[in-house]
Amino acid sequence: MNINKRDVAAPDKYDLFIQKIDQFQSLVEKKKELQESITQIQCEYEERIRPIQDELTVIIKKLDQNLSRLESGTEATTAKGGYTKYGRGQLGEAIKELLRTNPSQAFKPKEIADALNTKGTAVSLWFNKYGIADDEIERIPSGKGGKRFVYKIK
Numbered sequence: 001m002n003i004n005k006r007d008v009a010a011p012d013k014y015d016l017f018i019q020k021i022d023q024f025q026s027l028v029e030k031k032k033e034l035q036e037s038i039t040q041i042q043c044e045y046e047e048r049i050r051p052i053q054d055e056l057t058v059i060i061k062k063l064d065q066n067l068s069r070l071e072s073g074t075e076a077t078t079a080k081g082g083y084t085k086y087g088r089g090q091l092g093e094a095i096k097e098l099l100r101t102n103p104s105q106a107f108k109p110k111e112i113a114d115a116l117n118t119k120g121t122a123v124s125l126w127f128n129k130y131g132i133a134d135d136e137i138e139r140i141p142s143g144k145g146g147k148r149f150v151y152k153i154k
Contacts, residue, residue, distance in 0.1 A: 099153035
């Protein structure tokens with residue numbers, strides 16, 4: 001095989017192919033760097049906003065409790081037992097808000113009733129009537145025979 005001097009100096013098709021691959025690899029590396037940068041910024045954003053969201057959730061919960069008291073008269077408690085009486089539809093919102101504020105914890109109806117200062121039967125009735133069809137609430141069987149349930153937000 002006879003190789004000329006000018007053939008050695010000029011890039012052939014293999015050299016051109018390798019140059020294109022190097023260019024492609026540098027673009028892939030740049031893409032990875034940008035993705036890492038975006039992920040880091042998103043994590044920082046979530047860390048900064050989480051305490052503010054938690055504080056907002058607590059304030060909304062307090063507002064809902066105060067609003068329920070105002071809507072049902074001067075006091076939302078009954079003379080019999082000192083329980084909070086929730087208006088129509090407000091019990092469900094109060095239950096969901098309690099579950100949202102504690103997403104990692106599963107509650108028994110009695111625990112929910114104690115937290116909301118209402119009767120356990122009212123909470124159980126709400127779960128049996130409306131809570132079964134609610135997409136936000138997860139119903140987890142517990143106890144013997146799976147006849148009792150704990151509730152958790154999905």
